[in-house]
Amino acid sequence: MSSTSPTPRTPAPSLERPVVSVGMPAYNAAQTIRGSIDCLLSQTLRNLELIISDNASTDGTWDIIDEYARKDPRIIAIRQRDNIGANGNYSAVFSKARGRYFKWASSNDWCAPQFLERCAAHLDEHPETVLVSPRTRLFEGALDRFTDYERDVSFEQADPVDRFVAVGTLLALNNVLNGVARTEVLARTRLIEHYVGADTVLIGHLALLGKISLLDERYFYRRMDQQTATQLMSAEALARHHYPTRTRRSLFSAWRRVGGSLHAAVSSGLSTTDALRALRWVLRTTYWSAGELRRDVADAIAYSVRR
Template identity: 35%
Template sequence: MPDTTPLVSIGLPVYNGAGRVPGVVRSVLAQDHANLELVICDNGSTDDTEAVCRRLAALDERIVYHRHPRNLGLLNNFISAIDLARGEYFRWVGDDDRLEPQCVTRSLEPFLRDERIVLVTTQVAYTGPDGVTETAAYEGTALGSADPVARFAEMLRLLNQSHLLIDPLYGMVRREPVQAIPRRNMLREDEVFATKLALAGPWAHIPEVLAHRNWKHDRLPKLARRLDVPAWQARFATLLQCREMLRWLPQAGLTPAQHRRARAAVLRMYGTRHRRTLAHRTRKLARMAASVTASRGTAHG
């Protein structure tokens, strides 16, 4: 008999990940949800990624392998994964991530209970470069609100909190409405996209560790090089991020009153981040001044 359960697509963007891909592929194919496809998007890798992926695809018909003839950039490779997917539901996975076997099944449950849900997140365990694994429980409810501005404001609040609490970019989504949301290559685009998702519809959250990710914090200039965006954006990342959010609000289907509330929430976030940046720079200058004073004292001593 044909499988009547929903088709779920997992999108795996990869570049030069020959040694990492087999592990994440095994975790995806081990899901206890049978009606599954894994879409691998190879961003013109120059190592053995193509050979590895073709061997894996030959072993399991659920794998769809697509190789770009050239590197399209990090964001465009992520977009290509959702564009090539066929499933009613979709989830991105990193090339060094790992999913628990019940991740897809558990993530589907809220969608099947409530047709308004556009995104389901789960608790995630993050392992840093030092090998230490951390996780944190998100206990809020505002992201499930019927009020789009309540969801939007909560996402803005979370952007100034720990990354351990929630990760909307690696949750499961209803593919078609999320695929239709435009994205712009820029610093902190992932945060901008998260706010667009918050405006798109209610979310659900599963307080269980169902995914494992490796986490490395890169400074903005390094991220600019990875994303191939102008280096000057690193100095104005918060301003550009908030401007992009404000540009999206008129397209989010808000009432005039909701638009005003959402705009005020963006301005509050900008103020919070700007104060943090000024405080950080002040402390840095103070340390530099103290270092210069100390070195002069040593020289005269």
């Protein structure tokens, strides 16, 4: 059975509540994690906690995390005894968060020093906003060799179902997942469940709960290579990323995605009329995904036969 155990050398958290909790899921990130940690510890917003969960890495990732945790009391270090999958590790870091706001941070990416301060200030000033992120730059290799990503988008329509539909039609790279959200609102969701596309379902759920804003500044630098970017991974590598061990939990991924969207539509406190509108949209996208749903059934049958 998987479990977590904070390193005993991690200092007890301060009694003062952090403004922002940053959750960093990590797996075999020894080549990149130092830069990702350093940029967060150097933020202009100092009142933060950094929760890092090593997902049973097989390289030197844990040693690096442990080294940083010894030096900075803002770091909470967790070591998974077994690999619980990328999505499970994302949820694991959120479970330890104490901050008013929460940000997921990859162990491969880089954030400009003003990232947290500007996002937290925007949330302070806009109570209707549940998530805010800056614009993105994509890089591979050296940080200074970047390209500006032009498809970041906000979802600030007054109508929650319009925002929900816009997420489903406009969201390409899910850079907004790396923004700063209200912790209490994230807690109303199922976070990132164990299926492909769960991150997009989460953004759709948040869009039903409030507005999603975009800052004009390019404070987020996202690494894009086959080792770190899921959109560039092979189908086999993507499956291992989500399901390190082939079990029944890996079956019916597309069906689970539909179920996640249905849950978002009915659990967001919408009026009956709006809930029905959201459900109609989910059913329409389910029809468009008929091929994936059929493949899920065939895959489940094949899995049962092999067993």
